[in-house]
Amino acid sequence: MDFELTDEQQLIRDAVREFAETEVTPIAAELDRDHRFPYELMPKLAEMNLMGMPYPEKEGGAGADYVSYVIAVEEISRACASTGIIVSAHTSLATWPIFKFGTEAQKDRYLADMASGRRLGAFALTEPGAGTDAAAGTATATLHADGYALNGSKMFITNAPYADVYVVFAKTDPERGARGMSAFIVEKDTPGFSVGEAEHKLGIRGSSTPPVYFADCRIPKEALLGGEGDGFKIAMQTLDGGRIGVSAQALGIAQAALDASIAYAKERVQFGKPIANLQAIQWMIADMALEVDAARLLVYRAASCVDNGRPYSTEGAMAKLFASEAATRVAGKAIQIHGGYGYTESYPVERNYRDAKITELYEGTSEVQRMVIARSALR
Amino acid sequence: MRIVLAYKWTCDPEEATVRADGTVDWSRAKPGLSAYDPVAIELARQCADAVGAELIGVTAGDAGVAAPIAAKAALGRGLDRVVIVEDGSLADAGRSELAAVLAEAIRHIGDVDLVVTGDSSVDVAAKMVPTVLAGELGWPAVAEVTSITGQAGALRVERAIPGGVQVLEISGPAVLAAAADAAAPRVPGMKDLLAAAKKPVELLELAALKISPPDAVMTVTGRARPERKARAGQLIDTADPAKAAAELVTALRQAGAL
Numbered sequence: 001m002d003f004e005l006t007d008e009q010q011l012i013r014d015a016v017r018e019f020a021e022t023e024v025t026p027i028a029a030e031l032d033r034d035h036r037f038p039y040e041l042m043p044k045l046a047e048m049n050l051m052g053m054p055y056p057e058k059e060g061g062a063g064a065d066y067v068s069y070v071i072a073v074e075e076i077s078r079a080c081a082s083t084g085i086i087v088s089a090h091t092s093l094a095t096w097p098i099f100k101f102g103t104e105a106q107k108d109r110y111l112a113d114m115a116s117g118r119r120l121g122a123f124a125l126t127e128p129g130a131g132t133d134a135a136a137g138t139a140t141a142t143l144h145a146d147g148y149a150l151n152g153s154k155m156f157i158t159n160a161p162y163a164d165v166y167v168v169f170a171k172t173d174p175e176r177g178a179r180g181m182s183a184f185i186v187e188k189d190t191p192g193f194s195v196g197e198a199e200h201k202l203g204i205r206g207s208s209t210p211p212v213y214f215a216d217c218r219i220p221k222e223a224l225l226g227g228e229g230d231g232f233k234i235a236m237q238t239l240d241g242g243r244i245g246v247s248a249q250a251l252g253i254a255q256a257a258l259d260a261s262i263a264y265a266k267e268r269v270q271f272g273k274p275i276a277n278l279q280a281i282q283w284m285i286a287d288m289a290l291e292v293d294a295a296r297l298l299v300y301r302a303a304s305c306v307d308n309g310r311p312y313s314t315e316g317a318m319a320k321l322f323a324s325e326a327a328t329r330v331a332g333k334a335i336q337i338h339g340g341y342g343y344t345e346s347y348p349v350e351r352n353y354r355d356a357k358i359t360e361l362y363e364g365t366s367e368v369q370r371m372v373i374a375r376s377a378l379r
Numbered sequence: 380m381r382i383v384l385a386y387k388w389t390c391d392p393e394e395a396t397v398r399a400d401g402t403v404d405w406s407r408a409k410p411g412l413s414a415y416d417p418v419a420i421e422l423a424r425q426c427a428d429a430v431g432a433e434l435i436g437v438t439a440g441d442a443g444v445a446a447p448i449a450a451k452a453a454l455g456r457g458l459d460r461v462v463i464v465e466d467g468s469l470a471d472a473g474r475s476e477l478a479a480v481l482a483e484a485i486r487h488i489g490d491v492d493l494v495v496t497g498d499s500s501v502d503v504a505a506k507m508v509p510t511v512l513a514g515e516l517g518w519p520a521v522a523e524v525t526s527i528t529g530q531a532g533a534l535r536v537e538r539a540i541p542g543g544v545q546v547l548e549i550s551g552p553a554v555l556a557a558a559a560d561a562a563a564p565r566v567p568g569m570k571d572l573l574a575a576a577k578k579p580v581e582l583l584e585l586a587a588l589k590i591s592p593p594d595a596v597m598t599v600t601g602r603a604r605p606e607r608k609a610r611a612g613q614l615i616d617t618a619d620p621a622k623a624a625a626e627l628v629t630a631l632r633q634a635g636a637l
Contacts, residue, residue: 007448011455011572014411019566049569062569072569 003297009068016072019048020079028080031206032351035198037162038083038206045083046117050076051090054306055099060112066306070248070299077252078259081355082206084252088245089158090114093363094121097167097183097238101226106185110165122163123242124154124186124212125235132368134169135178135232139214141170147221148172148184150192150214156362157212161195164188166212167238169231181231184223192217203354240313241306242363247299247319250327250359254295257327257334257352258288264338264347275337284337288330295323314376321369324359331356380432380531383494384423384458385481385512387413388438388449389502401602410443412452415497417564419557423495424457426527435488436461439480441470445582454575455567461578462488466585474507481508482515483588492531492552494518498559506556513554521547524555 005013023044031038045051053069055061064072069091077084095114098106098121113119130137139152150170160166166186173180186193196211226234262285265276275281302319305312331353335342342349360366390408398404420434427434436458438444445465453461464484469477485491494516499506506522513520525544526537534549539558611634615626631637 007451008573008576010448011452011567011575012569015455015567015569015572022566047568048566053569057570063573064569068569 005067005071008064009071012064012068013071013075016048016050016075017078019044019050020075024076024079024083028083028206029345029348029351031080031082032203033205033345035200035205037208038080038086039162041083042117042120042162045087049116050087051117051120052095052115053091055095055111055115059099059107060115066244066303067300070244070303073245073248074252074255074296074299077249078256079252080206081249081253081352082204084249085204085207085246085358086120086159088242088249089123090121090163092242092245093123093238094159094163094165094167096241097123097225097234098165098185100237101183101230101234102185103222105222106225110185114165119164120159120162121165121167122157122159123238124157124160124166124168126154126156128153128155128211132365134235135181137169137171137181138174139168139170140174141172141182141184143172143221144218146218148219148223150184150186150217150219153196153211153213155211156199156209157195158207158209158362160208160210160212161188162208166193167225168214169235170214172228172231176229178232179229181235182228183225183231183234184219185225186214186217186219186223190217190219202357203351204358239363240316243316243320243369244299244302244306244312246359246363247295247302247316247323250320250323250356251292251295251299253352253356253359254288254292254323254327254330257331257349257356258285258292260347260349260352261285261288261334261337264341281337284333288333291326291330295319295326298322314373317364317369317372317376320359320364321366321373324356325366327356327359328353380427380430380492381488381490382423382427382432382434383485383488383491384416384420384434384436385494385496385508386416386420386436386438386453387497387500387502388440388444388446388453389413389500392502397604401604410449412456413497414501415499415557415559416453417456418559418561419495419497420453420456420458421562421564422524422527422557423493425562426493426495427459429528430530432492432531434459435491437463437481437484437488439464439466439469439472439477439484439585441465441467444469447576450580451572451575454578454580455572456564457567457571459578460580462581462583464583464585464588468585474503474505475511478508478511478515479590480585480588481512483590484583485512485516487583487588493527493534494552494554495524495527496554496556498523498556498561509554509556516552516554518552518554519549520554520556521549522556523558525558525561527555 049062052061053064057063073088127137141148168184168186171180172182192215194213198210268275298319302315305315334349390405394408396404436453445463496509510520523539529535536547538545615623617623
């Protein structure tokens with residue numbers, strides 16, 4: 001068993017860390033404070049080939065392995081969890097289903113632009129009444145002579161309204177439930193498509209997640225991704241990969257909270273000595289370091305499964321469940337170590353704490369991950 | 380035109396610790412490109428791109444310098460290929476020996492029009508290698524270089540000098556040490572890093588290079604930490620800046636510091 005990163009993975013980690021510390025960290029607090037999408041980072045991320053890392057170069061991607069991709073999401077999220085999920089949602093949720101299920105014509109039209117970062121993607125599955133129970137969605141796609149008409153609404157759509165391409169799930173046969181769901185590619189300027197007001201969130205405030213609406217939104221038949229009725233399968237398989245991206249985001253948040261805590265514990269003097277000398281602090285640091293390392297092993301293991309062509313649904317669920325809950329615990333301890341200062345915006349750990357919570361919720365709640373894991377264990 | 384970039388693979392002293400006997404423990408320091416070398420690579424890359432030159436990295440050292448990750452790290456920053464001289468004896472090589480080895484590697488490459496180096500190495504920071512290397516090659520050496528333009532045999536070089544900029548025209552080959560802030564080094568993109576493994580790496584045996592033994596050998600015979608001096612702890616307690624300055628000058632004179 002080899003726990004060492006390859007040369008390329010180490011160099012990618014160092015380069016993304018350097019990029020994140022130079023370009024992302026300086027604006028992270030402001031993005032959070034102002035609920036502002038980091039549009040100025042999009043061309044820089046594209047120039048660094050960070051918007052399509054696991055896709056082949058001939059498809060516009062960087063041609064990196066999946067472990068390298070999650071390392072990149074981790075390092076970006078360490079600086080700014082909002083930017084981390086923008087990259088992850090674009091790469092894992094929007095680009096992947098087109099790469100995996102798209103026709104040659106669809107790939108020609110979208111893939112190179114998305115994998116190179118020229119066009120930003122979004123994934124529209126969740127509805128006001130259909131979150132964990134995604135099959136209960138009520139958005140419809142009605143077949144007409146010249147294509148489909150989409151009607152309904154979606155919510156919590158990461159990257160809207162900045163995204164150019166949306167992978168949208170709607171019922172082509174509502175009577176058949178999950179089997180009546182289909183996936184479509186919708187371009188942002190399509191008549192009948194609109195974006196609602198931004199949500200005001202607890203954390204990841206630099207990531208935009210408004211609702212999107214479809215009112216007799218006409219799209220061509222060629223916009224169907226996969227076959228009619230394949231939508232639920234496409235959504236679930238896409239989320240299997242997306243969860244690994246979220247687990248990497250959670251890992252980055254946890255690492256940031258640990259880093260900040262170690263630095264603070266060494267410089268904060270109480271009772272005449274740095275608080276790092278106090279056993280109460282040391283034990284918290286030890287537990288945090290342990291959780292971060294365990295999370296990293298699970299996250300990299302799940303990504304390694306993708307690289308090796310092995311099933312990764314359960315491994316991805318384990319990585320996401322553990323890393324997300326660990327991130328919340330680690331960030332909570334980070335505030336405890338910082339004391340009253342940790343509760344203020346003077347230090348980044350309060351942002352880490354707020355950002356961590358979402359990783360337990362989106363792309364499958366912790367409860368869904370436990371369902372996936374239990375189903376596998378009891379099979 | 381052929382440009383050589385001399386770089387160093389070494390450890391950051393900020394990650395090293397000093398033992399009680401004054402020796403340095405590098406065991407926990409992570410190796411990497413010397414801090415100012417990416418600046419030099421960027422400056423040389425800009426020059427190479429402008430004239431369509433080949434940019435060749437050259438380095439020398441012990442086993443670590445030939446590790447695949449070391450070559451990939453340098454190549455990923457924008458070098459076209461690298462030539463590496465690896466030998467265990469180079470671990471403790473002095474500046475003169477290192478410069479002699481680099482000079483011979485540059486002669487081995489042949490037809491080199493220009494050598495660019497970083498401002499200094501992050502570990503030793505002696506700033507000697509560019510000058511000694513130029514001496515070995517019989518070429519002029521220029522330090523604090525901020526801009527390189529022109530063609531082989533007709534280079535226009537700008538260097539920072541106190542209070543201004545000196546502009547030089549160089550008609551032949553030269554060794555130029557980039558100023559520490561000569562260019563903003565680019566963070567390598569993912570494709571650059573992944574493509575690095577496909578670029579040529581030439582390993583040279585030290586024994587195969589015809590290096591003259593140095594005329595004089597410098598050996599480190601001892602290390603000592605400066606003794607800590609007790610602090611005076613003298614507080615100047617006044618809100619009047621002029622009075623505070625006068626008291627400070629008096630105190631410094633009394634202490635023999637002025």
